Amino acid sequence: MTSLVSDRSNDPGSFDIVVVGGGVGGTLAATLLGRAGYTVCLIDYHAVYPPDFRAEHLDGPQIGQLRRLGFLDDLTLGLYRGETVTLARAGRIVGTSGTINYGLRYEDLVNRARAALPPEVRTVIGRVAQVDTSDTIQRVRLSDGGMITGRLVVLATGQGQAIGKALGIGRRLIRQAHSLTFGFDIEPIGDTCFEHSFLVYQREQIRDRIDYLAAFTMGATTRVNLFTYRDYKEPWTRAFMADPAAGLRGTLPGLASVMGAYRPTGPVVGRPIDLYTSERHRRDGVVMIGDAFQAACPATGMGMVRLLTDVEQLTALHIPRWLRTPGMNAAKIGSFYDDPVKRSCDEKALHDSEYRRALSTEQRPIWRLHRGRIRTMQTMARWWHRQPALSYPRISADPPGDMAGDPARA
Template sequence: MARSADIVIVGGGLAGASAAVMLGRTDHEVLLIDPHDPPRPDFRCEKFDPSQIRLLRRMGLDGLVLPAATQNRELWVARLGRLADKLAVEQYGILYQPLVRAVRRGIPPQVRFLNGTVAAISLSDDEQTVTLTDGEVVTARLVVLANGLNRALRGSLGIGCQTLSQTHSVTVGFDVVPTASARLPFDSLTYYGERPQDRIAYLTLFRLGTVMRANLMTYRGLDDPWLKAIRETPEAALTSVMPRLAALIGPFAIQGTVRVRPADLYVSTNIEQPGVVLVGDAFGTSCPAAGTGTNKVLCDVERLCSVHVPRWLATPGMEASKIASFYADPEKRATDLSSRRAAYALKARSLADGLLGHAAGYARYVGRLAKGFARRGLARLRSLSQQAGRLSWRRGPAQAGR
């Protein structure tokens, strides 16, 4: 006898687990299918910025995620070995596996978890049939595909893939430790590439637990010898493209495994089908360097679970026209477009060479210096004003007594 549910979620990563939490708070029967329990390690998003934290709060996930993450309260911005600005920030660092584990802990107990792999899905306007590799069958009104980069299952449904930019970027992840001091002098640092020919967007360093985590955003082919060098001799390879970095942060070493992750930009096609909806990377990817991937995933899940699924399940049927309303959602479309534009714009700026490219780079650096100088000046004036106010208050009662 087949299992049944109102909603089957295929994939228990960030997108699928978040959807399970939100849909599990409703009266609908929800079943989550994933082959990995606990979730396996992966090199994905490792930091939340304020816009993503706002989305977590909007979805009611902040109480699950933020206690498991490391808060960073100050950001240094630098280039060419010089500090341009210091900002007060609200950022959190967390590796992907602990992130997914934290979200999964918040899945309500009424959501059933099936540890398995989906082999096939059969679709119709009314009922969907999900078949696992062990032969088990699950029926549902709606299937949420949140299985990330796995294209095989989507391909079996006739869903295609349009590649927008092959190997658009390559992200390198590693841990950094100081060798001449107990700790580095900042919570987080964004250090921009020094020369366009190095094909580096920026290096971001941020505290994550007891270590300083590094994500280096590059635009290189997978056959680039430098990527081989960063795995084998990481300190020398990093110094070759950022020779002034040590002058700013002090001597350092790279510890542990160096992870390299290429990112293609693609979007799924032929997606308006009955009974199945795609979220997160299953729908389309983003560039990690642009820092918008988590926004896309969380926006997809929030719009689907808060707006569209309640409407769909309120009436009979699950025809393609219902599913199309999710892909046409204005907030989703705006987030997708913004993410794509950010990916191309950052790459163009980072690789801009020649006189105009160099001039634009220095102009941005000088602009950041000016903002930092103005911000520090205002902070100094505010501090002096507060000191003067306190001094005036102290003098007032004493003079009144005389």
């Protein structure tokens, strides 16, 4: 594709910040920096972001983060607003609590964010061929030979590794094929409608390697995300994608008792996730955010939380400090990776990813005991009509016997 400059500019020129990657993280970061008065160039291969199975639901802390950053209204205008989440297990309702939530496809989220870009952000549609960094000026070369320069490059390339690898940035693989998430639509059978706008249905059998199913209103339909720890290549996966109704009857037989009769509609998409973090990433002139730096299991809900935390800390705290003085060396960049808020969020995302997998798959007695304690605590919470404040246990090769309970998403 030949690169082109949007109607926001006639000449890419030179900028304070060049953001590579126009997904939700790159777009929101560029918007915040543009609003702050910096000159920003946002580069992405797609003029309109294409269909992509990623985050499809906003709830919990994500709502507060987006509101604080000033994006919630732009991203959720006209969407159905859910105000409760219903938790169910073994064919019955466990409890209902209040939480604001919205369902929308990832590409719609990105394109809504792009529509809110301020005029200070100049968009270039094209493919990045090479990035040359230094402690002064960064040069981004496009595949058609065009050149864009800036004081800082922000890599918001998601799971794409090519640019980071070319810069000498590595990845430490924590677990290959850590989890597998499915997405598909369902509809009620007969002249009925689903009672719950946001339903979280827990696993029924540990041997099935399922964490939970989330069913939520998305426009005129109900969307299902099924979070599993299956392998993308195994026969079960192929069978499920061919006939999700049969797959759900086999693994979550009590679901219909809670939802009512339903049938899947449209295609099933699956997304495998490798769990990784970056290494050798402290480089002159370039900083990484979101999945470009570290992955999180989608079942935790921490992927979007991490991304928004990165965006907020980088744009509100670190970049303004960096641009006040000359140079953009690795020592400056390192202050972002050492940020205690970011580090805490990164550590929690990795911990929660490992914890949820162990909770959903481990057969050792200590984990069976732990799951029993969770069910007891949920029963107590239901009796007292409130949700307990539960903490996350720390994971080791041999989990301690005094582990705390499961999070509300269990």
